[in-house]
Amino acid sequence: MVLFSAASILLVLAMSSIVEANTCPKECSCDGRKLTVTCVGKNLTEVPQTIDEITLKLDLRNNNLQELPKGAFSLTPYLTHLTLQRCNILRVKEGAFRSLGRLVSLNLAYNKIDVLYQESFDGLSALKELQLDHNRVEEIRPGAFTQLGFLNMLALTHNQLVYIPNMAFQGLQNIKWLRLSRNSLNNLAPEAFTGLFTLSRLSLDHNELQFFHTQTMSRLPEVTRLDMSHNPMTYLGEESVSMVKLTHLYLDHMSLQDLSDQALSRAPLLSHLDLSHNQLRYLEPLKGPYELKSLNLTGNPLYCNCFMRPLREWARVRNVKLLGACVGPPHLSQEPLQSVAPLDLRCRSRGEVLKEEFELEPTESAPPHSEAQTEREVSGELRLRC
Template sequence: MRSSRAGQNPLDGIEMHSQLSRDTLWVPLLGLTMLFLPVVYAAKCPQQCVCDQIQLTVTCVNKNLTEVPPTVDEITVKLDLRGNDIQELPTRAFRHTPYLTHLSLQRCNIRRVKEGAFRGLGRLVFLNLASNNIDILYQESFDGLSSLKQLMIDRNRVEEIQPGAFSQLGFLNLLSLTHNQLVYIPNMAFQGLQNIKWLRLSHNSLNYLDIEAFAGLFTLNRLSLDHNELQFFPTETMTRLAEVTRLDLSYNPMTYLGEESVSMAKLSHLFLDHMSLQDLANTAVSKSPSLTHLDLSHNQLRVIQPFSGGTPKLARVHLTGNPIYCNCYMRPLREWAIRSKVKLVGTCAGPLHLSGEILDAVHPPELRCQSQEAMLKAEFEEASRRAPPPTEEPENKVKCPSNCVCEAETHHSSCENRGHTKVPRGFSPATRLLDLRGNNFHYIPSNSFPGVSQVVSLHLQRCKVVEVEDGAFSGMKGLIYLYLSENHISSLRPEAFKGLPQLTYLHLEKNSFTIFPEGAFKLLPGLLALHMENNSIAKLEANALKGAESLRALYLTGNVINHVSPKALEQATDLDTLHLAANKLKDVPTEALRNLENMKDLRLSGNAIRWVGPNAFQPLGKSLRELYLDNMGLEKMSQSSLAGLGPGLRSLFLEGNKLEEVPDLHPLSSLEVINLADNPLMCDCPLLPLRLWIEKVNLKVRATCANPPELRGRRVKDVHVFKACPGGEALPFVPSVAPKRAKTPKATKPKPMHLGGVKQAKMFKTKSKPRKGPKMKGGKKRA
């Protein structure tokens, strides 16, 4: 039953079948095309490689190449570079091969994938980077791969995923990051994976998953987290995965599964085998009504209570390899299994007369207990035989406050949801992760954490904290992540964060701030990311970020900001991410954006901005990569509103507005995603620049007419009205067809990868004029 987890990826079979079907159709045509190539086209092939001009494949395996061969034929669709010495992939490393669909780069000693390394590979569907030395996945490492379906990064040294690393991979189905060095998954780590089906994170060192670690993965149905270091079931994180049906947590050092730990509506297969489970609550999976298979094999379970009635579909429970003691305490489980028609897979480990008996074959009356005295004596003797010498226990015992759980091996300490009213003291000096969330502290006094200078991550979410005193975290020299989310904090004094020289990520979202805590971050020289989403901040005054000169990302989504001072952000000149979505802004804060020469991601979605004036984003012209102006009720944009934004911009989101016209998009020559859905576009001469731009770019722009009424629902590209406009004479003739019922527009993506190849074969048959490879644009099809 479990073999599919370790065997061939089922998605590969689907892809291979699909690929063979396409090949069957277009290879004969391409073969006919090749008859004409000696006259019209001179094929290129690197000296060290083997090239197949029929299949359009190039193989350069184990050739000691130190760079991507620049002489690979432009029309190549499959490139195999395994086993070379390409230590770095530079920006636009594959600009000479824009038609690639499959790229293999295993065992190439790659250490760094630079920003935009794959830019231009809009047709690539499969990328394998396994068995390299990549340690960081940068924000724009995978830009340009808008059609990618499978990405393999297994057996690298990945220890950090930067926010937005996968934001351009909207069509990815499978992401595999097994056998890496991940320890922690932060919030929104996989943002942008809108079609992901299977996420593989096996064989890492994961010991903590943030609550929103998998946020946005609305299509994920399989998650592999086996062979990691998770000691507790991450209930809050998993509850957000509404579509997951298979969850693998095998080979994690969990010892207990508490009440309602697993709350996943569509989960059908749960693997908890080869862990250290000693006990589990009978309601542990009661909030997973679709569960059919539960694997608890190879744990340390001796007795199990019947599962509660919240699992009506449960059909099989695997208990093989557990020291199941088949006495009267197991009778309720056996009777429940018979009554509910659940198959128990496993054997009895004791008592002696039932040892080795198959659980499903033991009749409930056979499950008897001796006298209480005899039973206790037998169990004591058996426990004594298995227990380690008593002299070893004090040596291995870790220092830990009462009502907390501390693990020496992983250096984790947790007092989560234990009802503490004061911050516990007495943790081991070696503690690295300290989890205190869900308690009732109300305030954090000075010097609350003595003797834990090595803590890297401190969790204080949902602790009803109202006040943080000066020097509350004094001495925590190693702290990098501090979570104060979901409390009642309304202000912070400048000395609150004294003694945190390495703090990098600070979470203050979902508190009670009405005023931005100016000056509170002056003692945090290493602060890179500040989360203040979902507060009630109304304004960003001048010098708001004073002291936070190193800040790179500021998240303010979901406040009530209606004014941003021109000098509010001037201290944070390295800021590259600014989220101001879902606020009360009525204008683009252009003046406040001046001097932000590194800004890459600007989000203004959901504000009440009705008009965008000239040069609104001019200060960000050289750096901006992503611009979100969606769902604002935007009625009009100046023709020069996007002036200054040129080749750098990759994504532009304008959906859900009230635009009848759009500004000049011609300077946006590198745009990879544009969304114009749900706008009442007026298909008349003022929209001609958009129509001409659509003809020029290699994007499938889903823009539909709303007016005039006779064109409603028609694609802008399919109407002929623009040919009558001055300057529209060069547009191709569009046959008049009955309007189709409009589908909901989606973000655009490059055109299908093989259509150009098939059409090109037909061109060679009918025309003698030389041509170079497949056409870039699908708009002009044939003469």
């Protein structure tokens, strides 16, 4: 009886090997234990039809599929992970993924997709991660994501988006991170992000946004991290940022020349603000973000005179860490802002300020001034020059 059982087991194993050998496409390698199929760099023009039905992970990177037809994966309904990077895919037809109700990860990066249609992702009801980086997406049709109710992360970086229309991401009821970096975005519709009640992280860096879209961003009640760096903004006005749960805001490598002292007054939980590598020469103490712990001013042309004293004193009282260094006057050049004592931030004569700060020679020697009078006059000069 024992011998018969052992023989039966050996027979079953042998038959399984034969079945695996018969179902594994000749261009691919298959692992029956892990239920994975790998067909990388085989110049395939269509999805192999002999893949085992119970396959869980399918890797089709570096092929030449060009178009995904309806029912392209109907023979592999149990897939949980599908990789289609670098397959020269131009279009995903309606119903291409309709049978993949168990798929949790789909990678379509480095293809040539230009439009996301309403039916493109039908059937992916369990999907949690969708990567569309490095495509040519320039348009998101209404309802493109309505079937992706469980999606946590959507990556659309390195595409050609110029505008995000109203309700573009409707249906993403569990989204946590939306990545729109490195597009050509110059405008966002007021309702572009409406419905994203679970979104906690938004990346909009490396785009062409020239102002902060206050109305659009206020529709994001749960966002804690917002990256707007590398956009050509020059000014942030009063109450520009109205995001009640925001804790980290990145506005570095922009063109900011001025910032209202109340620009962040409606972001009460903000704790980290990055304003590095802008064009700020002065900054008023900020009103509103009472949880602020770190203010990064590295790479700004900060002129450390009496006009910076209120900010330095504010940071000391609030225990805010200031990052950055002075570019002038000469005796404070390269001095870390955090280590400069408020009393060292003073204004000298009107002629000296104009000479050192604006590199202009005084036309006549100015009589001695009191510090208060000097501050008033220099302030008037700055307003005239602005």
